[in-house]
Amino acid sequence: MERDAAMKGALWVCERDIRKFVRQPTVMLSALLGPFLMLILLGSAFGGSITHVPIAVVRESDGPYSSAFLDIVREQQNCAFGGVNCGEAFRLTDVPSLDQAEEMLVQGRTKAVIYIPSGLDSGLSKLNNAIFTVYLDNTDPMSAAAVQAGLTRAATQLSTQVEIISAHDPSITLDTADFYRNVLYIEFMAPGSLVQAIFIASIIGGGISILFDKQRGILEGYLVTPLKQYEIVVGVLLAGVIKAMFSSLTMLFLAIVVAGVRPMADAAGFLLVIFTLFLTGLGLISMMTAFAVRAPAPEVYQFTSFPINLILYFTSGAIYPIDGFPDWMRQMATYNPEAYAVHALRLLMYKGASVGAVAGDLAFLAVFTGIMCVIATLAFKRAL
Amino acid sequence: MAAINSPTVEAKAGETSPRIEPPSDVAVQTIDITKRFGDLIAVNRINLTINNGEIFGLIGPNGAGKTTLIRMLTTVLPPTGGTAIIAGSDVRRNPTKVRQNIGVVSQAMTLDVELTAQENMELYAKYYDVPATVRCQRIKELLEVVGLADRADFTVGSYSGGMKRRLELVRSLVHRPKVLFLDEPTTGLDPQARVAVWDYLRKLHREENITIAITTHYLDEAEALCNRVAIVDYGKLMALGTPTELKRQVMGGDVVDAEFSSLPEEAFSVLKDSEFTIQIKRHGSTLTLLVKQGAEAVPNIIELVNRKGGRINSITFRQPTLDDVFLHFTGRSIREDTAITKKRFVSSWSAMRR
Numbered sequence: 001m002e003r004d005a006a007m008k009g010a011l012w013v014c015e016r017d018i019r020k021f022v023r024q025p026t027v028m029l030s031a032l033l034g035p036f037l038m039l040i041l042l043g044s045a046f047g048g049s050i051t052h053v054p055i056a057v058v059r060e061s062d063g064p065y066s067s068a069f070l071d072i073v074r075e076q077q078n079c080a081f082g083g084v085n086c087g088e089a090f091r092l093t094d095v096p097s098l099d100q101a102e103e104m105l106v107q108g109r110t111k112a113v114i115y116i117p118s119g120l121d122s123g124l125s126k127l128n129n130a131i132f133t134v135y136l137d138n139t140d141p142m143s144a145a146a147v148q149a150g151l152t153r154a155a156t157q158l159s160t161q162v163e164i165i166s167a168h169d170p171s172i173t174l175d176t177a178d179f180y181r182n183v184l185y186i187e188f189m190a191p192g193s194l195v196q197a198i199f200i201a202s203i204i205g206g207g208i209s210i211l212f213d214k215q216r217g218i219l220e221g222y223l224v225t226p227l228k229q230y231e232i233v234v235g236v237l238l239a240g241v242i243k244a245m246f247s248s249l250t251m252l253f254l255a256i257v258v259a260g261v262r263p264m265a266d267a268a269g270f271l272l273v274i275f276t277l278f279l280t281g282l283g284l285i286s287m288m289t290a291f292a293v294r295a296p297a298p299e300v301y302q303f304t305s306f307p308i309n310l311i312l313y314f315t316s317g318a319i320y321p322i323d324g325f326p327d328w329m330r331q332m333a334t335y336n337p338e339a340y341a342v343h344a345l346r347l348l349m350y351k352g353a354s355v356g357a358v359a360g361d362l363a364f365l366a367v368f369t370g371i372m373c374v375i376a377t378l379a380f381k382r383a384l
Numbered sequence: 385m386a387a388i389n390s391p392t393v394e395a396k397a398g399e400t401s402p403r404i405e406p407p408s409d410v411a412v413q414t415i416d417i418t419k420r421f422g423d424l425i426a427v428n429r430i431n432l433t434i435n436n437g438e439i440f441g442l443i444g445p446n447g448a449g450k451t452t453l454i455r456m457l458t459t460v461l462p463p464t465g466g467t468a469i470i471a472g473s474d475v476r477r478n479p480t481k482v483r484q485n486i487g488v489v490s491q492a493m494t495l496d497v498e499l500t501a502q503e504n505m506e507l508y509a510k511y512y513d514v515p516a517t518v519r520c521q522r523i524k525e526l527l528e529v530v531g532l533a534d535r536a537d538f539t540v541g542s543y544s545g546g547m548k549r550r551l552e553l554v555r556s557l558v559h560r561p562k563v564l565f566l567d568e569p570t571t572g573l574d575p576q577a578r579v580a581v582w583d584y585l586r587k588l589h590r591e592e593n594i595t596i597a598i599t600t601h602y603l604d605e606a607e608a609l610c611n612r613v614a615i616v617d618y619g620k621l622m623a624l625g626t627p628t629e630l631k632r633q634v635m636g637g638d639v640v641d642a643e644f645s646s647l648p649e650e651a652f653s654v655l656k657d658s659e660f661t662i663q664i665k666r667h668g669s670t671l672t673l674l675v676k677q678g679a680e681a682v683p684n685i686i687e688l689v690n691r692k693g694g695r696i697n698s699i700t701f702r703q704p705t706l707d708d709v710f711l712h713f714t715g716r717s718i719r720e721d722t723a724i725t726k727k728r729f730v731s732s733w734s735a736m737r738r
Contacts (some may be wrong), residue, residue, distance in 0.1 A: 218494045224458045224488040359735065
């Protein structure tokens, strides 16, 4: 019985893996739980605006200017980027003495203290410079930044009001034009979650199933059949990519339905998204397969694949822009295939980018995937 | 315990001088086949011939080299010296052709427990390129032979150990191989399941018209199934022949088993030197003696031992079995090694990381 077509064997090897996968969908779905929860919880926690920050106010001067200043602060609203989830930015409490305010700051009952020294109002009425002092709890950098930004805004607004007294209606406004629709933080995170779903699928569907097969002698069992070595490798990788695609597309579905992610890609863009996921999947599956078959012990593979996931995910720019990284992490990102995948997916999903815009990312991914395929093939042949 | 020199083996090895074109009634022929792992010689210039239609047993303790030999014959491992011709094809020159002509049931359970028996069979049929037109019929007929036809659509996870083994047996036959290799086919099965597997093996052998090569360390299994057996130890062929032949060659006498509550060293040496003893072996509190005449030797043994102050609890004599043949050729009882087999799953992992 001679083989009538090359690579047919790869299909059968792939069929076996996919049949096993379909028989136990819970395995992959439970593996998706981690990245999905990360998207929902991190996305919601970080994506919100900072509101209701408690501020203590110590007033030693009680005049129209300081009252106007505090009113401006009180009226401020903080919103998530894009003008959603708005809320009262600050909650002011009058405190009789600076000592008492300081104590509140130490105990964490307030995030900042506004000190209005005596003579402020009278000084301002003579158009002298006025200094409000703000003590910030800078152990909470995010609230501190929000307070600083809010109070600076209030001071600027107040100084225009002071000028109004003398000058004539300067009315300075800043007009911003949004180029794209406002993207929520959870949406910003979603491409990273798709890539993480691929990675988790390659840990489980690629590596671990191969470890089991190797341990149980199934890989050796292939060797007594007429299947060719390359057919086995291709079959295993093909099945791995299919599983990774299933995993990431399920994640995309969940992100749209549950997390409210609204990608704006057209049909061509969607195909490009799929292609990006495929390239990324093949590369990561090959990488993890090579690692799995050459790991000195199954435990080594199981224990190290999680840290590898952390490194790739957190340096990919999935949860924070790479521009904000320290230099060493930015360096890591330049070699991280997930960073290119996340970048490409973001452009495709939220900017409706065309092939040209993501060509560089795809080229990097293609090279990475090519190298990993070769490594996986060699590693696999040695293991067989 | 050094291996006992055996003139019989050398005579046999000389007989099977390398032939390039084996006659068509030969299913397997090995020619000086050798496997070295570094300094270790796992298989050392073994020459043997398995005829078409035979059930051939390869017996030996764990680590004797029989699994390595099977792995070379099934093209998993390349020999480092010599070669083997399987169903007319050379394992070194044409492994693909060999693979199409053989079926293999390995020691490890390699069924996919998540899939049904039918799916397991279908996938193997596809690996072997069995045409879709005959696939279904063939699978149905094989499952019927081993009594699994009504369970074809159950997942293999729901099968008992014996059923899994039976399924593995027929899975290796989907492509109508000429030679079937079985590595320890009944290890880990309970006695009833073992006997059932034997029955199915005989049935398949009859109906499929195939040659079967079995490795085993159960001597009763070899005796029950095999037309001829080869004893392998330290990578060498120690003896080859039908079970009856081997027993006759070695023995020419009876076996006495005696159990002692005390056996002074002096008594042992007197027994060893007495003229009726051909061979004597001691395992803990039991002695196995090979004697010329059982009926004559037993009273003599009792008297001798009593005189030297020993105490015998029980003594019997019997016709020799393959166990005794094994003991004779390898200098040890095969049972001493059976405990090691529990480690086989662990070792199969490390064996694969070469």
